[in-house]
Amino acid sequence: MKILVTGGAGFIGSHTCVELVNRGYEVVIIDNFVNSSKRSLDRICEITGVMPILYEADVRDESVLSEIFGEHEIDCVIHFAGLKAVGESVAMPLRYYENNLGSTIALCNAMKRNSVKKLIFSSSATVYASGAEPPFSEGSPTGGCTNPYGWTKYFGEQIIRDAARAEGDWSVALLRYFNPVGAHKSGLIGEDPQGIPNNLMPFICQVASGRREKLNIFGNDYPTPDGTGVRDYIHVVDLALGHVAAIDYLSKNVGESVFNLGTGKGYSVLEMVKTFERVNDIKIPYEIVGRRPGDLAVSFTNTDRSAGVLGWKATLGLDDMCRDAWNWQKKNPNGYSGL
Numbered sequence: 001m002k003i004l005v006t007g008g009a010g011f012i013g014s015h016t017c018v019e020l021v022n023r024g025y026e027v028v029i030i031d032n033f034v035n036s037s038k039r040s041l042d043r044i045c046e047i048t049g050v051m052p053i054l055y056e057a058d059v060r061d062e063s064v065l066s067e068i069f070g071e072h073e074i075d076c077v078i079h080f081a082g083l084k085a086v087g088e089s090v091a092m093p094l095r096y097y098e099n100n101l102g103s104t105i106a107l108c109n110a111m112k113r114n115s116v117k118k119l120i121f122s123s124s125a126t127v128y129a130s131g132a133e134p135p136f137s138e139g140s141p142t143g144g145c146t147n148p149y150g151w152t153k154y155f156g157e158q159i160i161r162d163a164a165r166a167e168g169d170w171s172v173a174l175l176r177y178f179n180p181v182g183a184h185k186s187g188l189i190g191e192d193p194q195g196i197p198n199n200l201m202p203f204i205c206q207v208a209s210g211r212r213e214k215l216n217i218f219g220n221d222y223p224t225p226d227g228t229g230v231r232d233y234i235h236v237v238d239l240a241l242g243h244v245a246a247i248d249y250l251s252k253n254v255g256e257s258v259f260n261l262g263t264g265k266g267y268s269v270l271e272m273v274k275t276f277e278r279v280n281d282i283k284i285p286y287e288i289v290g291r292r293p294g295d296l297a298v299s300f301t302n303t304d305r306s307a308g309v310l311g312w313k314a315t316l317g318l319d320d321m322c323r324d325a326w327n328w329q330k331k332n333p334n335g336y337s338g339l
């Protein structure tokens with residue numbers, strides 16, 4: 001079976017490509033490297049022994065999509081390609097809507113033209129309404145997003161749902177990720193943020209490596225046990241395996257399905273720092289500063305549907321996430337650009 005992976009050179013895409021090749025799938029990637037490096041493909045090859053087929057192009061380019069669907073018999077598409085920086089999306093909303101929604105529309109058009117009927121979409125826990133009560137289940141209220149990035153996920157889901165309903169025989173999975181962290185255990189692929197990291201784990205890693213002096217903890221006055229924000233961190237390899245499970249699910253089910261992908265456990269920022277320090281034996285200096293606008297106090301998932309219907313469960317814990325994230329950072333202090 002051949003899988004088209006948009007954004008396959010990125011953080012989650014590269015880990016998913018490894019698990020797809022391990023499963024015996026043929027992988028075709030389309031990526032324009034707007035937020036990734038071609039070197040991640042060499043690393044996928046180093047891990048699996050197989051170099052994925054690459055189309056270096058923008059997903060919005062429908063002529064390239066036609067070329068891909070003409071040259072390969074694609075069974076299923078996994079759509080990772082998208083811009084994902086929340087702050088940047090507030091400053092450049094049109095760039096986000098254009099890229100994230102334009103790519104989704106172009107992809108659905110090309111699938112329709114070429115009778116490709118299976119699609120997995122990278123959505124996010126950010127689509128849950130800020131008034132929703134954790135743990136979030138797939139039926140929890142959505143909308144009321146606090147930034148344009150979140151809206152692109154919300155509208156992206158809706159566009160795909162409507163396209164699938166109009167076709168009638170499409171099988172689509174909308175996967176809402178919680179907080180992906182960690183790296184492949186080889187330390188060959190991992191998260192490679194450009195500039196100052198927005199997210200907690202890459203920031204901790206750069207403090208550990210001495211690239212940044214200390215971590216700023218955004219608020220310790222939330223209604224949580226230690227006052228810091230609580231999130232459902234999920235190891236990126238578990239997340240990648242969630243996509244493999246979704247391919248199996250789509251081969252047996254027509255229509256659209258939503259699944260939350262998380263562990264179902266919430267950890268605070270301070271618990272994260274303490275675990276990282278213990279597992280890797282490194283001190284992480286930090287300072288408590290004010291809350292970051294738009295942050296929720298608590299976010300974690302109910303896992304009933306992903307376990308019961310999708311048949312998938314995360315198996316790696318916080319120790320694995322902290323160990324593997326640091327292993328990648330240590331081996332690649334400047335990410336792929338240092339190679």
Ligand code: NAD
Nearest residue numbers: 007010011012031032033034035036058059081082122124
């Ligand atoms: P990433 O930036 O590492 O990967 C995205 C990839 O898509 C990159 O390789 C980038 O070059 C490519 N890309 C972007 N726009 C493109 C376009 N128009 N044409 C071709 N390629 C394009 O991000 P990631 O963390 O791997 O995230 C993958 C997906 O998962 C994204 O859609 C993201 O919004 C979603 N997601 C991520 C998180 C997270 O915390 N990492 C959480 C929820 C959802």
Ligand code: UFG
Nearest residue numbers: 124125126177178198199200203216217218229231269295
């Ligand atoms: N945090 C800090 N200091 C930092 C970075 C983060 O204290 O330097 C705290 C945040 O306040 C939050 C927690 O660490 O309490 C996690 O923050 P992240 O930025 O790592 O993750 P978020 O939950 O804010 O957001 C992430 C992605 C979004 C996605 C969301 C849900 O960045 O794109 O998960 O999937 F929408």
